[in-house]
Amino acid sequence: MVKVAIVEDEALYHEQLEAFLTQFKAEKDQPLEWSIYTDGDQFMDQYQSQFDIILLDIQMPLMDGMTVAEEIRKIDQHVIIIFITNMTQYAIKGYAVDALDYVLKPINYFAFKERLQKALERLEYKKSRFITVKVKGGMARLDLKDLYYIESQGHQLLFHTKDGLIESSGAIKHYEQELLADGFYRIHKGFIVNLNYVQGINDPFVVMKTTELPIGRTKKKGFLETLTKHWGDQSI
Amino acid sequence: MNDVFPEIPRLFTALSEWLACVVYISVLKRHYAGSKLVMIMTSALAIQALFLMATGDLPIYFWIPSMALAVVMMWLFIFMTTETSVYEAGYFVVKAFVAAELVASFHWQLHFYLLRNQSAYSFLGLLLLTGTYGILYFIIWYLEKQHIPKGGLLGIKPREFWSSATIGVAVFFISNLSFVSVRTPFSGQYTTEILNIRTLVDLGGFAILFAYHVQLNELRVRHELEAMQNILQHQYTQYQQSKESIELINYKYHDLKHQLIALKAETDPAKRQAYIDEMQDEIKMFEAQHKTGHHVLDTLLTMKHMTCLKNNITLTSVADGQLLQDMDVKDIVTIFGNALDNAIEYECKVKESDKRLIHVLLKRQHQFTMIQIENYFEGQLDYEDGLPSTTKKNKHLHGYGIKSIRHTAEKYGGTVQITEKNHWFKVTILIPHTI
16 A cells, blocks of 8 residues: 655645546556645644655645655655645755655646656665575575675675674675666675665775775676666656 | 699688688677577588588589678678678678688698698698688787777678678689689789789788778768767757847846736736736746756756747756756756757657656766656667667767767766666766765
8 A cells, every 4th residue: 555645735736636646546556545734734743754655735835845845854764755836946956855856737647647656666666675595504584675785705695784794605696696686786706785875986996885895897887887777767 | 733733621711711700700799699609600610611612622613603602601690690781791791701811822822831742631731720820810800809889880881882892802803813714914823923812912902901991980980979079069059049048038037027017007907918918928938947056957958948848848857956066068068958859859759748748857866966867758769789779760860969978978987878667768877976
């Protein structure tokens, strides 16, 4: 079930948005539910990261949409915000609150549907996938979302994760193939990185959240291309 | 005179022809790789050798048709394994064939001089064969490699093929004339002389073809650069022009304020209505204003937005212009101008105006700048070298639009990726910040 919030003060528009969501739900056979808030203040009072997508009007009395978005980002970095507006001069600054696209008023169904579809795809990306790795005395289940990078040291494989280091064995090559479609890339004969945790390039190193890892000379081009494709796919 | 000395063993000729093909295939863009390629190559060698050995004892008048057939087989070999067109494969076959003749002839002359009394298949004979073929083909490979474009495709047209084919045929006939008849003014009388003529004519032919190839390649590169330069100039001129029209809009904005004051004072309802209508139109233009924090991008987006308004295309943009501070004006214009022009041109062809959507995104992603231009898209794309080949009639210009974007991105150490998913065509550019 995907949960949507509509934050919009004008009845005309929130009725239209509701109608569009109903139509979308039926057309795509997509489980959707939504709640309506008519001002930003009221919305923020009840906000507890319970939504997946927020359709947000920019021009509202009391608290405007941009301020609402800023408040949301203070507590929730993941929810998808889509502005519904005719105030393009504000919407164009959406990058500041990670609201990467907007729907123009007057709203037409087609444009709305396409935006919503993309938002749903982005949610799909965020779903986690698990892998099992061999550890001393058994197997461990590992959430790929929490895996920063894999390091190969002789016959040992070190999984650097959010919750610490997991020691395993095996060939790094095996994981290169298995994790390719999950946004991982082998940047060096000894390292596979999670592209979501790449921060930058400091030649000849890839800057990760916690450390810098060397990049193979022949891998640089492929790495940058894969990263571009990966991030390009994720932005809506 | 013909029977005084032995001719090149047919097996060697086959080997030389095959090796020449392999050399050219190795520098071109191939269809296959790995074991599949090895398999095709091995069978090509076997077929070529069997064919030449089988036709070795035929009478002299069958010699030319059988040589022609051998050339056709070489053509098939190159055409099948590489992504060349019919004429392009033909062009490279001519080169490969002349190279094969040259190497085989050169080796045979050496053999004749050094190991006159030994069989071609003796230990020393084979050693000489391996040595000469190895060294000569390495040199040829090395020379050719320098003059093949990155993607391995030269875009040979029929005219270029026929020029090279003419050279190839002439070389073949002159070099082999003495073997057919000694009674022509160009034939040699003595063995060494005959061998010399053949090797030298082949060498001359090879050199001419090589020079021709280098020239073709240089022309191609120059042409490509010129086309890119033209596009850039075009975008830049457009930018200059629109800068003026946008200043005009700014004046209009101030005008509107005064018109409002006048409107308040107007009492005649008809005149009032006319005022309002006029203002509404003017406001529409003003809506197109984009303030991103970078004046070049603002101007560019505004100007493209006006084109979009004219064509009922909905353009939305989220852009942090600050990120472009260190980028050259011409480069900004190249990237956004070309990408948006392509998108706009495509959207104009979409029948329902509701579906004409373009979205521009420019944002910081960690220590990178990400630029993304996407448009709604119906249909299929063909890809060429990782970039889509154009659906436009004016194939050349369009392809260069995307190529110049890539060129510009690479200048800043970045890359371009083009994807298409669920009816959205996306150009994503990622440029790392220098840390």
